[in-house]
Amino acid sequence: MIDVDAVTVDRGGVRALDDVSLTVPDGEFLILAGANGAGKTTLVRTFNGLVTPDSGTVRVNGTPVEADLLAARRAVGMVFQHPRDQIVAATVAADVAFGPENLGLDREAIDERVDDALEAVGLSDRRDARVDELSGGQRQRLAIAGALAMRPSHLVLDEPFTGLDAAARRSVRSRLEALHDEGTSVVVVTHDPRSVRDLADRSVVLADGEIAAVEDDDRDIDRPILGDPE
Numbered sequence: 001m002i003d004v005d006a007v008t009v010d011r012g013g014v015r016a017l018d019d020v021s022l023t024v025p026d027g028e029f030l031i032l033a034g035a036n037g038a039g040k041t042t043l044v045r046t047f048n049g050l051v052t053p054d055s056g057t058v059r060v061n062g063t064p065v066e067a068d069l070l071a072a073r074r075a076v077g078m079v080f081q082h083p084r085d086q087i088v089a090a091t092v093a094a095d096v097a098f099g100p101e102n103l104g105l106d107r108e109a110i111d112e113r114v115d116d117a118l119e120a121v122g123l124s125d126r127r128d129a130r131v132d133e134l135s136g137g138q139r140q141r142l143a144i145a146g147a148l149a150m151r152p153s154h155l156v157l158d159e160p161f162t163g164l165d166a167a168a169r170r171s172v173r174s175r176l177e178a179l180h181d182e183g184t185s186v187v188v189v190t191h192d193p194r195s196v197r198d199l200a201d202r203s204v205v206l207a208d209g210e211i212a213a214v215e216d217d218d219r220d221i222d223r224p225i226l227g228d229p230e
């Protein structure tokens, strides 16, 4: 479980998050929506200590993130907006193996994780391919596999559909649906929630660093967005 409690973050003189509280239970599929600059990326980066709150606390499975950064990073897998930012090796299998290798696992355990993660994203047949031979959609799925190889309880994806064509979007979408069905909590950050709304248990809308609305899967609006209904 991720528990964000009264978190405020100032970045470059801007209040990126203002007293935000949010709990992401195990197994939830959550959409984090909002316009550019609303604070979405800043919020998810507090989940694993990439951003430290100026006030408030983020707990992962009950432990404050800063008290055990490694545990938070194992529990919360992060797929960044640009997959190239997190692809580190020349081949598909080597890239997915990178995280588990740093856990000190033996070769057999690493290979098992690589196989499982590639299967989960539908890239088993590209195991030995060079990363630079992959399409944009395949690279996005490779970045997801890299995060999955750490066996996180929560998978956070920042704008996972940017730059993907319709077929690649469908493919990533169906992988996220399957992961959620298997019990992984999935958090999708997006300025365009239509692409995954039907899969989500809940949508949280951020505006100017605050939670502006929460919509659950019954489409009950908890707190309507104030202002222009358009």
Ligand SMILES: Nc1ncnc2c1ncn2[C@@H]1O[C@H](COP(=O)(O)OP(=O)(O)OP(=O)(O)O)[C@@H](O)[C@H]1O
Pocket (backbone or CB within 6 Å): 011, 012, 013, 014, 015, 016, 034, 035, 036, 037, 038, 039, 040, 041, 042, 043, 191
């Ligand atoms: N490294 C930084 N230095 C200075 N200001 C920052 C930094 N990162 C974010 N901000 C500011 O914090 C605010 C929230 O940014 P954030 O990236 O979290 O929003 P976002 O909702 O993810 O936006 P986008 O959809 O454009 O990615 C913005 O005003 C942004 O300019």
